[in-house]
Amino acid sequence: MVKLLVSALLTLITASAVAGNMYIYKDKQGKTLLVNVNPSEKNKRSKDTYIPVAQPSTTKSVQTEFEVPYGYRLPTKSDITGDWKRFNAPNHLEADFNGDGIKDEAYILPKEGSKLGYGVFVSINKANGGIQTGRKFQMFKLTSRDDMQPQSFAIELQKPSNEIWETACGKGYWECEIGEPAEFKIKNPSIMFCYIESGCTMYMWDSDNLSFKEIQFSD
Secondary structure, three states: OOOOHHHHOEEEEEOOOOOOOEEEEEEEEEEEEEEOOOOOOOOOOOOHHOOEEEEEEEOOOOOOEEEEOOOOOOOOOOOHHHHHHHHHEEEEEEOOOOOOOOOOEEEEEEEOEEEEEEEEEEEEOOEEEEOEEEEOOOEEEEEEEEOOOHHHHEEEOOEEEEEEEEEOOOOOOOOOOOOOEEOOOOOOOOOEEEEEOOOOOEEEEEOOOEEEEEEEOOO
16 A cells, blocks of 8 residues: 655655755754755755655565655556567666775666656665665655656666676767766676666766766766
């Protein structure tokens, strides 16, 4: 049964960003509700976007429920159409993204009530709670769009290795900015988010900032 988590979630305040484009939304008691790694201007203003609603997860995981944010829903068999069906493209991953020994989950979530729109969310699970006080998981929003079908995108798991990857700026698409790497190695299982048959972006856990960092591969 879908249930609202707490009535107190209706009153949200924005905390200071921890790093880069990461925005943390808290309730009036100071508990962290949702971390948005790469918010759009619309989402920065529309705090009701971050009122979470719990829906049962369709997979076995550390937590018994994957907390689906308001306005989104879990993908179902009826969503396996278009490129998701043609390429057997994954919309769900399970791996230990932050390297703490506990399995986490990532989803491409379709927008509720529409054929267009999606969000990519990751639930980082904690054995004894984490940044979200008193809760055993923390939800991260990696990216979203309202004008394209979720079936045009896929998430793929990239395993740790000694392979050296070149970023978009490392390939010469633009000059690397301060702090932007030209190349990197994958230390923890990471999420490759791809526009199918087009470009991809890597999302990797940043242990210094306790968040995901985005690395682009193309312009």
